[in-house]
Amino acid sequence: AMKPNILILGAGYGGMVTAAKITKELGPNEANITLVSKHDYHYQTTWLHEPAAGTLDSDRTRMPVSQLIGGKKIDFVLGEVEQVHPEENKVSLSNGEQLDYDYVVVAVGAIPETFGVEGVFEHSFNQWTVNGARELKEHTEYMFAKYNNEPKDEYLTFVVAGAGFTGIEYLGELSVRVPELCKKYDVPLNKVKIYCVEAAPTALPGFDPELVEYAMNLLENRGVEFKIGTPISEVTENGVTLKGGEEINAETVIWATGVRGNPIIEKSGFENMRARVKVEKDLRAPGYENVFIIGDCSLIINEETERPYPPTAQIAMQQGETVVKNIKALIKGGELQEFKPDIKGTVASLGGKEAIGVVGDKKLFGTSAHFMKKMIDNRALWILGGAGLVLKKGKNPF
Ligand code: FAD
Structure with missing residues (x-):
């Protein structure tokens, strides 16, 4: 046969x-x-908020397909x-x-998913891929470089659309990265505005309310301003328009609504x-x-x-x-x-050594959740490429 x-x-x-x-x-x-x-590489989609904010090199998230299927009887078609x-x-x-x-x-x-909002594909960063992460990272740094030559507030205004897991994890990394960029480009921290706009009545809908509060407090302390229960009606060249007409002028809109x-x-x-x-x-x-x-x-x-x-x-x-x-x-x-x-559970990173999660029926936050998150990231590598891949691309859980 x-x-x-x-x-x-x-x-x-x-x-x-x-x-x-x-x-x-x-x-x-x-x-x-x-x-x-x-692409001729596999990438860890669940890590992309890190290279997107510039807290991890994008090459750490990807690995050649040939290496992963090496020695196996599989043909690869690019x-x-x-x-x-x-x-x-x-x-x-x-x-x-x-x-x-x-x-x-x-x-x-x-x-x-745009939910019918106009302008998403034209005016926002929305590609959660290696190429998308690279572009957002470089753009962000460029905004800081630009500001001191042309001090327009919109260069330092970032709008994250969506307070789901992707939006929250990205905000965690961005809010850690911003003070570093301020130092590097001589920009006062208080000039930077980070908004998170979410249509639903809460951030991380469906997640444990105590952990949601932990995450929001932490991000607010790092300068994130939440606008919850606030649908975006349009993304434009100048930023976003909220339902009701308010506009936020921003050169950087990050789309993470699902x-x-x-x-x-x-x-x-x-x-x-x-x-x-x-x-x-x-x-x-x-x-x-x-x-x-x-x-x-x-x-x-x-x-x-x-x-x-x-x-x-x-x-x-x-x-x-x-x-x-x-x-x-x-x-x-x-x-x-x-x-x-x-x-097995859900753990969201919040940047630095912070995270929140539910594993089994245990609630975790802070360094224990951070540890768990890194172990989950390493486990995915283990499943795909064994110990060799964990050693090459794995994360330090401590
Ligand atoms: P993917 O892993 O996205 O892979 C799709 C593949 O198909 C890619 O290699 C792509 O290049 C390829 N491809 C696409 N189009 C074509 C085409 N036309 N022709 C050929 N190839 C194509 N999930 C969790 O469980 N835990 C988390 O903590 C978590 N965090 C996340 C954080 C972020 C920032 C994001 C964006 C997602 C996160 N997710 C998380 C969700 C998770 O990444 C996805 O559910 C998961 O990647 C889905 O796996 P998949 O195999 O369907 O697709």
Whole structure:
């Protein structure tokens, strides 16, 4: 019989875990495995707030795909996926090439959600990618360099849209970085304004209120001004316009209000909610025997709350493991497994040695939460590349 082709789309958390584990389950005589991604490196999306603020070198967050799949029987295709054609078992790339599959794993991540607010893509920093982080970091430093030659307040005004995990984690890093930049560029600290504008009635909606208060107090003490329950109606060349008409003049607007799935999902015609596919329990797209969708492109329901789980790296990686087992079962026989997320906890960094989190039923803050966060970051490296990768790119938890 012909060997089946397995295509993995996206070299993020879901895709890389799938790639890392699949060769353990299927030998080179049992399947052809191909990983497609638009960069030749994997990056730790969950770390990007650090290089974006300039508190970590962006190279620390990325690693060559070749190194991660080195020695494994996986072909790598550097290319941008445009569309899956599930009726034809094909994937098309932006260079016109087509790839055939017997099984496909769609793990192409997310894009920013604008909630219909105009001007986001034109006038804000919104790309939580390595390239996006690099640009924001350089831009921020440039604003400080510019200010003393042309002292306009808007150069030193930063607006973070969204007080969810990404916004809060980014504010943590920015508020640590700003005093360093002030020193470097001879700018008085009190000239810098950092706003966090959030539409919901609270920061970190759904998170433990005591920890939310801890985070907000800490960030306020570092100079962050929160505008909670305040929707942004437009992002413009000059900054943001708030509902009610107030404007904040700022050269730097950072968009962190949440994500929707990759537009590939909509283009490919899968039934979706905000470009996320409500997958079957075995992680297949409804109606397709050979299409698995994982990570931020998938939507799974928390049966306790009857609401979707927020998309996380934690879930994406666990889904990768289940997909590997299920593809193996389809090829070699056996039962498909149901995916059940095992939520170990949630920890958000706040810059420096500060963090907040809930792990199991324990609340953590300060240095113990900071320690836990670094261990979580190191664990992801461990899963993808073992001890070698932890030594090379890992974080010091102390
Ligand atoms: P990703 O890991 O984003 O990977 C997608 C991959 O697909 C990338 O390699 C990308 O280059 C590639 N790709 C995209 N489009 C194409 C295309 N057209 N063709 C080919 N390849 C493509 N989650 C947590 O669990 N804990 C946290 O603490 C946490 N913190 C976060 C902090 C920040 C700043 C951000 C932005 C997110 C955070 N998240 C966190 C969420 C987490 O990063 C995502 O849920 C996770 O990355 C989803 O994994 P994924 O495999 O679906 O996509």
